[in-house]
Amino acid sequence: MFKFNLEKTEGKARAWIFETEHGNIETPIFMPVGTKATVKWIIKEELDEMGAEIILNNTYHLYLRPWDELIKNFWWLHTFQNYHKPILTDSWGFQVFSLGNIKRPISESSPNINQNLVKITEDGVHFRSIIDGSKHFFSPEKVMDIQSNLGADIIMAFDECAPWDSSEEYAKKAMIRTHNWLERCHKEWEINEKKRQKEWQHKQALFWIIQGWIYDNLRQESAQFVSSLDLPWIAIGGLSVWESKEDMYRSIEVVEKFLPENKPRYLMGVGTPEDLIEWIARGIDMFDCVLPTRIGRHGSAFWTYGNIKIKNEIHKLSDKALDEVCDCKVCKNYSRWYLRHLMMENEILWLRLLSYHNLYFLINLTKKARKAIKEWNFEVMRSDFWKKYKIN
Amino acid sequence: MFKFNLEKTEGKARAWIFETEHGNIETPIFMPVGTKATVKWIIKEELDEMGAEIILNNTYHLYLRPWDELIKNFWWLHTFQNYHKPILTDSWGFQVFSLGNIKRPISESSPNINQNLVKITEDGVHFRSIIDGSKHFFSPEKVMDIQSNLGADIIMAFDECAPWDSSEEYAKKAMIRTHNWLERCHKEWEINEKKRQKEWQHKQALFWIIQGWIYDNLRQESAQFVSSLDLPWIAIGGLSVWESKEDMYRSIEVVEKFLPENKPRYLMGVGTPEDLIEWIARGIDMFDCVLPTRIGRHGSAFWTYGNIKIKNEIHKLSDKALDEVCDCKVCKNYSRWYLRHLMMENEILWLRLLSYHNLYFLINLTKKARKAIKEWNFEVMRSDFWKKYKIN
Numbered sequence: 001m002f003k004f005n006l007e008k009t010e011g012k013a014r015a016w017i018f019e020t021e022h023g024n025i026e027t028p029i030f031m032p033v034g035t036k037a038t039v040k041w042i043i044k045e046e047l048d049e050m051g052a053e054i055i056l057n058n059t060y061h062l063y064l065r066p067w068d069e070l071i072k073n074f075w076w077l078h079t080f081q082n083y084h085k086p087i088l089t090d091s092w093g094f095q096v097f098s099l100g101n102i103k104r105p106i107s108e109s110s111p112n113i114n115q116n117l118v119k120i121t122e123d124g125v126h127f128r129s130i131i132d133g134s135k136h137f138f139s140p141e142k143v144m145d146i147q148s149n150l151g152a153d154i155i156m157a158f159d160e161c162a163p164w165d166s167s168e169e170y171a172k173k174a175m176i177r178t179h180n181w182l183e184r185c186h187k188e189w190e191i192n193e194k195k196r197q198k199e200w201q202h203k204q205a206l207f208w209i210i211q212g213w214i215y216d217n218l219r220q221e222s223a224q225f226v227s228s229l230d231l232p233w234i235a236i237g238g239l240s241v242w243e244s245k246e247d248m249y250r251s252i253e254v255v256e257k258f259l260p261e262n263k264p265r266y267l268m269g270v271g272t273p274e275d276l277i278e279w280i281a282r283g284i285d286m287f288d289c290v291l292p293t294r295i296g297r298h299g300s301a302f303w304t305y306g307n308i309k310i311k312n313e314i315h316k317l318s319d320k321a322l323d324e325v326c327d328c329k330v331c332k333n334y335s336r337w338y339l340r341h342l343m344m345e346n347e348i349l350w351l352r353l354l355s356y357h358n359l360y361f362l363i364n365l366t367k368k369a370r371k372a373i374k375e376w377n378f379e380v381m382r383s384d385f386w387k388k389y390k391i392n
Numbered sequence: 393m394f395k396f397n398l399e400k401t402e403g404k405a406r407a408w409i410f411e412t413e414h415g416n417i418e419t420p421i422f423m424p425v426g427t428k429a430t431v432k433w434i435i436k437e438e439l440d441e442m443g444a445e446i447i448l449n450n451t452y453h454l455y456l457r458p459w460d461e462l463i464k465n466f467w468w469l470h471t472f473q474n475y476h477k478p479i480l481t482d483s484w485g486f487q488v489f490s491l492g493n494i495k496r497p498i499s500e501s502s503p504n505i506n507q508n509l510v511k512i513t514e515d516g517v518h519f520r521s522i523i524d525g526s527k528h529f530f531s532p533e534k535v536m537d538i539q540s541n542l543g544a545d546i547i548m549a550f551d552e553c554a555p556w557d558s559s560e561e562y563a564k565k566a567m568i569r570t571h572n573w574l575e576r577c578h579k580e581w582e583i584n585e586k587k588r589q590k591e592w593q594h595k596q597a598l599f600w601i602i603q604g605w606i607y608d609n610l611r612q613e614s615a616q617f618v619s620s621l622d623l624p625w626i627a628i629g630g631l632s633v634w635e636s637k638e639d640m641y642r643s644i645e646v647v648e649k650f651l652p653e654n655k656p657r658y659l660m661g662v663g664t665p666e667d668l669i670e671w672i673a674r675g676i677d678m679f680d681c682v683l684p685t686r687i688g689r690h691g692s693a694f695w696t697y698g699n700i701k702i703k704n705e706i707h708k709l710s711d712k713a714l715d716e717v718c719d720c721k722v723c724k725n726y727s728r729w730y731l732r733h734l735m736m737e738n739e740i741l742w743l744r745l746l747s748y749h750n751l752y753f754l755i756n757l758t759k760k761a762r763k764a765i766k767e768w769n770f771e772v773m774r775s776d777f778w779k780k781y782k783i784n
Binding site for chain 2: 038043044045065074080316319334338345347348351353
């Protein structure tokens with residue numbers, strides 16, 4: 001249904017073009033996150049300017065408000081937020097982690113920990129709304145139906161991310177459940193696709209998610225299972241949460257040999273500039289992360305030489321650009337001391353400007369990687385990146 | 393020093409072109425307010441898009457932080473905020489009113505009311521910083537020097553706005569003081585201009601302010617005094633604060649016959665769409681107001697038919713534009729229900745989008761008025777405006 005053209009590889013690094021109804025996606029690509037149908041403080045013209053080719057929205061939040069049925073009635077997410085390039089909707093799995101204070105039951109035998117908020121069964125997940133405490137139930141089928149209503153180009157299967165302190169036993173249970181749910185998602189997706197293509201002439205592609213927390217054997221089992229299915233895309237989920245960098249890298253490296261060469265790979269929730277470079281080198285094609293807007297909120301900016309905290313006294317009199325070698329409109333137009341002034345005065349334009357730069361930085365990094373791969377120059381770019389970049 | 397060309401009049405309404413070093417200002421014109429060297433949430437490219445030709449910055453705030461001497465050292469306000477069209481700096485007078493909880497001493501005989509914050513003498517004003525309580529003193533000379541450091545194209549004389557409950561006696565005292573200060577401002581400005589033009593090849597024009605609170609005889613006396621001086625611009629200050637609409641209109645109408653025909657007129661702190669239309673009809677050329685961003689913050693938007701509160705339930709399912717006949721990028725791209733969704737979810741993009749529309753609305757109104765005046769069509773436009781517009 002989507003066309004995938006593998007244009008070039010260098011080592012394990014790959015450059016694809018995915019053709020969708022809403023335009024092409026050229027990989028490697030970083031996808032800005034717009035949880036509630038808005039990439040924070042940024043409008044579509046700016047997403048175009050910075051070279052974004054696809055954005056993410058969140059099923060869970062948009063189901064609760066304004067409600068997927070409404071969005072469907074008003075011609076889906078693209079019209080709702082006036083973004084007419086490809087959109088991907090995240091399924092609900094990851095939100096269990098990211099929703100603030102919510103702790104999940106560690107295992108089904110100890111469901112008392114906040115059982116009111118989330119309860120997982122084989123059939124699906126019972127939960128209460130973070131908005132008004134109302135009761136809801138998500139099954140794999142329901143999550144497929146909601147995503148069908150939202151109308152993104154790419155949707156995600158319903159998965160369970162095992163919590164950070166999961167035993168191998170619980171992580172295995174969660175993985176097997178995720179596999180069962182994948183199959184149920186697939187069935188429901190097929191039903192929806194028939195209806196969708198008949199009624200609305202609009203296609204949706206389904207992404208499959210590898211789970212298994214930080215247990216190598218589980219990750220491998222999950223990779224083998226997902227890869228054995230006849231499905232076009234594969235995502236690696238449940239990482240970049242609370243695990244160590246070492247665990248994260250190992251958990252992805254162990255599955256790599258099981259992934260089919262001819263399918264696009266999406267590493268969910270990643271990441272920093274260094275993560276992007278290193279995972280592109282290891283054959284990942286797509287990334288998403290809330291970091292650009294989140295660190296912007298705290299006055300941090302990505303920088304060719306590591307990271308800048310704009311509040312530092314050192315920038316008070318600096319008329320340099322945020323990143324001297326960046327050609328985004330923020331770096332071309334504003335000095336560090338002006339940006340610092342905005343932040344000190346709580347003039348929230350700084351949120352907008354720092355987020356813009358941070359998004360541009362990651363998107364631009366993936367674009368430069370793509371160009372380098374196509375010119376058989378990626379390893380040079382990678383080593384050049386590391387000569388300058390300091391993790392702090 | 394600036395060239396003023398009166399292009400066309402229709403009745404009392406006028407269309408000028410003012411030539412400045414940073415470009416032309418075509419009147420009637422609405423000037424967006426960027427108190428702390430930023431028009432809230434908006435960047436320069438957007439000010440250009442919406443047709444802004446001049447913006448305002450505030451002397452008081454920028455003196456306190458980051459400090460006018462610093463701004464001077466980094467090539468003045470234009471470079472600091474990267475806005476290279478004309479800039480006007482407001483003097484300190486109006487801030488006495490707008491700074492939140494600060495009540496001023498009603499008269500010099502009862503200085504006990506918050507005397508710590510503000511104390512007015514013939515020589516100038518003693519005050520404490522709203523940031524850290526530190527003591528400062530502004531004389532007319534000091535205010536001229538600060539504005540010279542800031543480097544705007546147009547600066548304002550230092551005036552005293554009489555408080556809302558001023559007796560005629562006190563209002564007269566404040567007016568006379570303002571007149572004395574005007575003369576001191578003028579002397580200091582002349583000294584600064586000689587230095588400025590020699591050292592920096594950059595000119596600044598000085599605006600004179602009519603005061604007199606809501607007392608007709610004082611307003612007339614002030615107008616006669618200011619008009620008798622050989623100065624290029626005249627501002628009407630101290631209104632649009634707490635007085636009734638009736639008092640405000642009368643206080644301006646009574647001075648009109650004393651204003652020279654051949655000088656640009658600036659009505660400070662005004663206003664709403666209806667004020668703009670009516671004051672253009674009465675011969676005012678320039679306006680400024682914080683309303684567009686302030687009402688945007690509360691979810692209100694200017695509308696051809698009056699005013700829209702986007703939070704109203706009625707807009708929940710509306711796929712209409714904010715203003716159906718507005719051609720700003722917000723109205724062309726987003727529905728009311730999407731804007732309402734952003735506001736309900738506290739996604740602060742709504743601040744940006746509503747402020748953009750509101751600024752566009754007022755600027756566009758003055759531009760349409762200008763076009764109408766040039767085509768001898770302003771009275772038709774004015775009556776057309778009132779056929780649709782409801783004050784609510």
